[in-house]
Amino acid sequence: MFYQDWGFERSPFQQTSLPADEVGSRLLVGRDQQVDTLIRRIEDAPKIAVLEGLNGIGKTSVVNVAAFRLYKRFTESKGPLYIPCRKAFQLDSDVDLQQFIDAVLVEVAQTLIAKLEIIELTHDGSSIRALDKWLNSPELKSFQGGLWLVQGGMTVNSNPGFERAGFRESILRVLAELFPDSGMGGVVCCIDNLELLQESSKARMLLEQLRDQLLQAQGLCWVLCGALGITYGVVSSPRLDGYLHRPIELKEMDKSFAPAILDSRIEAFASRPGPYLPINQSEFSDLYSIVRGNLRTVLSYSGNYCQVVADGVLPVTVKEKRERFFAWLNAEAQSAYDAARTVLTPRTLEVFNKATSESGTFSPGDYETFAFSSTQAFRPYIKSLEDVQLVVSTQDDTDKRRKTIQITPKGWLVDYYLASIAESQVQPSESADSDRP
Ligand SMILES: Nc1ncnc2c1ncn2[C@@H]1O[C@H](COP(=O)(O)OP(=O)(O)O)[C@@H](O)[C@H]1O
Ligand SMILES: [Mg+2]
Structure with a gap:
C-alpha cells in the first residue's frame, strides 16, 4: 500500500464515521x-x-x-x-x-x-x-x-x-x-x-x-x-x-478548522515522523471551501487524488503539489460537469446557478425566487438536477417552505467548474479558487 511507503500506517483519508473510542474522540475537530x-x-x-x-x-x-x-x-x-x-x-x-x-x-x-x-x-x-x-x-x-x-x-x-x-x-x-x-x-x-x-x-x-x-x-x-x-x-x-x-x-464548520482536521489525521496515522503527502493544508482547505465543508467528500476526494498521484512521479515542492492538485481537481470538476451537461439546458442552468448563488438549500415552495409561476412548473427542473445528482431532496408534507433540497458536493464541484470557466474568460491568468459566498 502506497500510504505505507509514504510513512502512514493506513490512509489518513478514511471516510468512515469517527468511532466511539479514544481515536475518534481525538480526531473530532471543532x-x-x-x-x-x-x-x-x-x-x-x-x-x-x-x-x-x-x-x-x-x-x-x-x-x-x-x-x-x-x-x-x-x-x-x-x-x-x-x-x-x-x-x-x-x-x-x-x-x-x-x-x-x-x-x-x-x-x-x-x-x-x-x-x-x-x-x-x-x-x-x-x-x-x-x-x-x-x-x-x-x-x-x-x-x-x-x-x-x-x-x-x-x-x-x-x-x-x-x-x-x-x-x-x-x-x-x-x-x-x-x-x-x-x-x-x-x-x-x-x-x-x-x-x-x-x-x-x-x-x-x-x-x-x-x-x-x-x-x-x-x-x-x-x-x-x-x-x-x-x-x-x-x-x-x-x-x-x-x-x-x-x-x-450541524452546519458546516468554518474553513479555519480544515488545517487541524488534516493535521490530526496525519499525526494519528503516521508511522514515522515527517510522512509524505502530495496535498498541503492550503489545498485541503480550498477543497473544503469548494464542497462547502462536506467532510466525507473532502476526505474521499483527497484519497482519490493520492491514489492517482501514487501511480506517477510524486510532486515534491509546495508549488508542485499545488499545481498537481488543481490540475487533478479541475479535471474532476470538468468531468462532473460533462456528466451533467445533458440536463443543463439554459433554464436548468439558471435554476442551478440561482441555487448555488444563494445558500445551496431551497424548497419547491421557493418557485417565485426562481421565477416560476408555481411549484408544478418548478418541479421538473429540480427533478432534472436530481437525476444527475447535482441536488438531493426529500419530501415533507407538513411544511412546504422547509428547505428539503440541497446542492450535493458534486453540484458544488460543477459550480466551481462553471465559476472557473467564467473567470478564465474574464481574466485568464487569475486562479480559479472559488471562495464561499
Ligand atoms: N469534526 C470532525 N473532525 C474531523 N473529522 C470529522 C469531523 N466530523 C466528521 N469527520 C469525518 O468526516 C466524515 C463524515 O463524517 P460522518 O460523521 O460520517 O458524517 P454524517 O454522519 O453527517 O454523514 C468521516 O470520515 C468523519 O471521520
Ligand atoms: Mg452518518
Missing part, C-alpha cells in the same frame, strides 16, 4: 460544543435527542464521540454508566418493525456482553452472563434478518423461556435492572440516516410505531439523525410531541 449539547440531551433520556445535518457533515461522528465521552466519564469517575451501542441502526421503507426491534435488542445485548467487565465494576452482571450464555450458545447458530436460526433445525422454543418474546423480556429486564431510573445511564443507540426514507411522513409513522416498544425502553438512550430537514418533519408529529428534543443542527 465540534466540542455540539458534542456537549448532545451529551446533555442524551442525559435527558427517555426524551430523544435529534441531530439534523447534510450527509457527510459529521453527524454520526458527533454521536459516536458523545457516546464515548459519556462512557469515558463513567470509567474515570464512576458516574452514571453510559455505553455506546456497537452499531447504529437504519430504517428503510420496507422494514419489518418487529424484526427491527429484535435486531436492535440483540445488538444492545451483545454490547452489554462485550462490556461486561466494565459493567461489573459497579453493577451485578449475572443477568448479562445468562443472556450471553444463551445468545452466544453454539446451538443458536445465528440471528439473521430477524429470524432466530437454531442449529439442527430445532426452534428456539426448545430453549425454554427464550423465544422471541422471552428474549425481549429478558433484555428489557436486564436493562431496567442496570439502569433503574432515567439519568442513571443506558446504552446509547442511534437511528441514523432517516433521510433514506425519503418522506418525512414515512419516517414519522415508523418512529411513532417504535415509540413505546423501543424508543421509550428503559436503559436505552436514543439519538435520531437525518438530513434535508427530515428530522423537522419528524419532530412535528403530534404523537411524538414531548418525546423528542428539538433537532441540534
Whole structure:
C-alpha cells in the first residue's frame, strides 16, 4: 500500500464515521460544543435527542464521540454508566418493525456482553452472563434478518423461556435492572440516516410505531439523525410531541478548522515522523471551501487524488503539489460537469446557478425566487438536477417552505467548474479558487 511507503500506517483519508473510542474522540475537530449539547440531551433520556445535518457533515461522528465521552466519564469517575451501542441502526421503507426491534435488542445485548467487565465494576452482571450464555450458545447458530436460526433445525422454543418474546423480556429486564431510573445511564443507540426514507411522513409513522416498544425502553438512550430537514418533519408529529428534543443542527464548520482536521489525521496515522503527502493544508482547505465543508467528500476526494498521484512521479515542492492538485481537481470538476451537461439546458442552468448563488438549500415552495409561476412548473427542473445528482431532496408534507433540497458536493464541484470557466474568460491568468459566498 502506497500510504505505507509514504510513512502512514493506513490512509489518513478514511471516510468512515469517527468511532466511539479514544481515536475518534481525538480526531473530532471543532465540534466540542455540539458534542456537549448532545451529551446533555442524551442525559435527558427517555426524551430523544435529534441531530439534523447534510450527509457527510459529521453527524454520526458527533454521536459516536458523545457516546464515548459519556462512557469515558463513567470509567474515570464512576458516574452514571453510559455505553455506546456497537452499531447504529437504519430504517428503510420496507422494514419489518418487529424484526427491527429484535435486531436492535440483540445488538444492545451483545454490547452489554462485550462490556461486561466494565459493567461489573459497579453493577451485578449475572443477568448479562445468562443472556450471553444463551445468545452466544453454539446451538443458536445465528440471528439473521430477524429470524432466530437454531442449529439442527430445532426452534428456539426448545430453549425454554427464550423465544422471541422471552428474549425481549429478558433484555428489557436486564436493562431496567442496570439502569433503574432515567439519568442513571443506558446504552446509547442511534437511528441514523432517516433521510433514506425519503418522506418525512414515512419516517414519522415508523418512529411513532417504535415509540413505546423501543424508543421509550428503559436503559436505552436514543439519538435520531437525518438530513434535508427530515428530522423537522419528524419532530412535528403530534404523537411524538414531548418525546423528542428539538433537532441540534450541524452546519458546516468554518474553513479555519480544515488545517487541524488534516493535521490530526496525519499525526494519528503516521508511522514515522515527517510522512509524505502530495496535498498541503492550503489545498485541503480550498477543497473544503469548494464542497462547502462536506467532510466525507473532502476526505474521499483527497484519497482519490493520492491514489492517482501514487501511480506517477510524486510532486515534491509546495508549488508542485499545488499545481498537481488543481490540475487533478479541475479535471474532476470538468468531468462532473460533462456528466451533467445533458440536463443543463439554459433554464436548468439558471435554476442551478440561482441555487448555488444563494445558500445551496431551497424548497419547491421557493418557485417565485426562481421565477416560476408555481411549484408544478418548478418541479421538473429540480427533478432534472436530481437525476444527475447535482441536488438531493426529500419530501415533507407538513411544511412546504422547509428547505428539503440541497446542492450535493458534486453540484458544488460543477459550480466551481462553471465559476472557473467564467473567470478564465474574464481574466485568464487569475486562479480559479472559488471562495464561499
Ligand atoms: N469534526 C470532525 N473532525 C474531523 N473529522 C470529522 C469531523 N466530523 C466528521 N469527520 C469525518 O468526516 C466524515 C463524515 O463524517 P460522518 O460523521 O460520517 O458524517 P454524517 O454522519 O453527517 O454523514 C468521516 O470520515 C468523519 O471521520
Ligand atoms: Mg452518518
